[in-house]
Every structure is written in C-alpha cells, then in structure tokens.
C-alpha cells in the first residue's frame with residue numbers, strides 16, 4: 178500500500194512568509210509604514226519562552242517591528258491591563274498577542290477583551306469570534322487559519338467533504354469548525370464526551386486533531402485516503418532522558434492509511450507563526466485603510 182503524502186508546513190509557511198515580506202517591503206517603500214507586533218509574555222514557562230523567541234525572530238525576518246514585553250510571573254492583573262491599554266494606543270503597534278496560558282491571578286478572558294479588536298492578531302476577542310461566526314471582516318485565529326491554508330493547498334475545493342474536528346477549545350477547535358463550515362464542509366465537532374470517537378472519526382474525509390493527548394488518534398480509526406491535520410504539540414520523554422515533540426495522531430500508523438498527513442514538528446506549528454505575521458500585516462493595512470494582495 179502507498180504511504181500518505183506528508184504535508185510540509187515548513188515549506189508552505191516559508192513561502193507565505195516570503196509573500197508577507199514583499200508586502201511589508203512595499204508598505205515601507207510606498208507608504209513609509211512598518212507593521213509592528215507586540216508580544217506579551219507573563220512568567221518564565223520554558224515552552225512559552227521558546228515560542229516567543231521564535232515569533233520575534235520570524236517577525237524581524239519579514240521586516241516588521243517586534244516589541245516583546247516580558248513580565249514577572251506574579252504581575253497583578255491590573256498591571257497587565259494597563260500595559261495593554263498603552264499598546265492599544267501606540268500607533269507603532271498594529272498587532273498585540275498575549276501568550277497563553279496566563280498565571281492563575283490573571284483572568285485570561287478579561288485580558289483578551291481588553292485588546293483592541295482591530296489589533297487582536299490572535300482573533301480571540303469576542304468581536305472577532307462573532308465576525309468569524311457571522312461572516313464579517315474578522316481577524317482569524319492563526320492555528321485554524323494555517324490548518325485551512327494547508328488543506329486548501331492539498332485538496333483544492335473542500336465543499337461537500339465530511340470534516341471531523343476533535344477538540345472544541347476557543348483557540349483551535351471552535352474556530353476551525355467555523356472555517357470549515359465557511360468552506361462548505363459537513364462539520365462534526367467531537368470532544369471528551371463524544372460517544373464512540375473512533376466511529377465518528379472513521380466517517381471523515383478531513384480529520385483535525387486538536388486534543389493535547391499524544392498519539393490518541395489511531396491508524397485504524399481513519400478512513401483510507403483521508404487528510405489528517407495534526408494540531409497537537411506534545412512533549413514526550415525518550416528512554417534516554419531527552420524529549421521530543423509528537424502530535425495527537427499516532428503518525429506511524431496513520432501514514433499507512435491516510436492520503437495525506439501533517440507531521441509534528443514541521444506541520445501546523447510553523448503555519449501558526451506565519452499566520453500571526455499575516456494577521457499583523459492585515460491588521461496594519463486595515464488600520465491604514467490600505468488594500469492588500471488578495472492572496473494573503
């Protein structure tokens with residue numbers, strides 16, 4: 178039997194970042210505007226520090242300005258809200274991302290709602306959530322949008338396909354379902370209370386795994402030839418004491434059944450960062466009422 182096509186998120190995201198870099202260059206040359214992204218990290222979680230460093234590097238690479246704010250783990254909520262109010266007003270900042278999860282003393286929903294929806298490049302503010310659901314001009318959450326770009330690139334038109342999204346979080350599962358509805362898929366959202374998950378997954382032409390459980394989705398749950406987008410990022414221990422990243426799908430099994438699959442790492446992860454830059458560019462252009470290339 179032939180093995181699944183490996184969907185290369187590193188390659189696709191590099192292409193997207195190139196297109197973004199050209200637009201950023203053009204904005205600078207023609208309008209003297211440089212898009213700026215502010216990233217706020219509260220605390221010293223090592224995984225979050227790695228993401229924030231990677232985001233900074235990629236932001237600078239495409240010619241944007243990067244403002245990183247690192248706050249101590251015991252920062253009071255009102256201090257973070259004051260910082261956000263300042264970033265909302267700062268004309269050099271077009272996008273704001275507050276790295277999640279936040280420490281206990283801070284109400285994440287309150288923080289998300291404090292961000293100006295026009296600068297909410299995560300797409301988590303209720304205004305953007307509502308616009309995505311009702312068809313307006315939203316900023317779209319990066320991970321689902323990146324996943325959709327990979328699906329469209331691989332499958333072309335998605336209309337009429339059966340899609341199963343495993344996971345219903347606000348940051349991945351729910352917005353992914355909204356995007357797939359918009360693409361005219363028939364969408365099922367599964368979660369921890371779903372009965373007979375293997376049977377639900379077996380119906381899908383498109384499987385989106387966003388659970389956070391290493392290798393939970395097994396090869397024999399998949400319809401032969403289906404397309405699998407593995408959003409999961411799980412760090413697991415190797416026998417020798419080192420660690421590695423794995424997805425929510427048992428890759429070695431799935432690759433024998435699926436038609437195409439995203440690897441972890443090198444699949445959805447790099448797309449998330451490229452889409453964050455895309456959203457920053459889109460937010461900047463909208464703030465200045467400038468039209469952008471439709472391909473973005």
Ligand SMILES: NC(=O)C1=CN([C@@H]2O[C@H](COP(=O)(O)OP(=O)(O)OC[C@H]3O[C@@H](n4cnc5c(N)ncnc54)[C@H](OP(=O)(O)O)[C@@H]3O)[C@@H](O)[C@H]2O)C=CC1
Pocket residue numbers: 320343344345346347348349350367368369370371374387388389390408409410411445446449
């Ligand atoms: N590649 C990337 O850029 C990103 C990757 N991620 C990764 O994606 C994964 C999911 O993240 P996130 O959405 O934030 O996670 P959450 O923990 O917020 O949500 C997990 C979802 O999975 C569901 N779930 C848990 N256990 C089961 C089960 N046994 N069967 C079916 N469903 C189950 C939960 O159901 P219920 O609602 O019933 O509890 C919940 O809806 C994680 O591995 C995370 O690291 C996240 C963001 C970006």
Ligand SMILES: Nc1nc(=O)c2c([nH]1)NC[C@@H]1CN(c3ccc(C(=O)N[C@@H](CCC(=O)O)C(=O)O)cc3)C=[N+]21
Pocket residue numbers: 227228231274275276277278299319320410422441442443444445446447449450
């Ligand atoms: N406000 C907010 N917005 C986010 O978008 C957000 C967040 N908080 N908190 C954490 C999650 C997770 N996330 C990832 C981004 C990139 C990779 C990524 O680039 N992964 C690489 C591997 C990186 C490595 O090797 O460690 C890959 O999959 O190839 C992964 C995960 C964004 N998140």
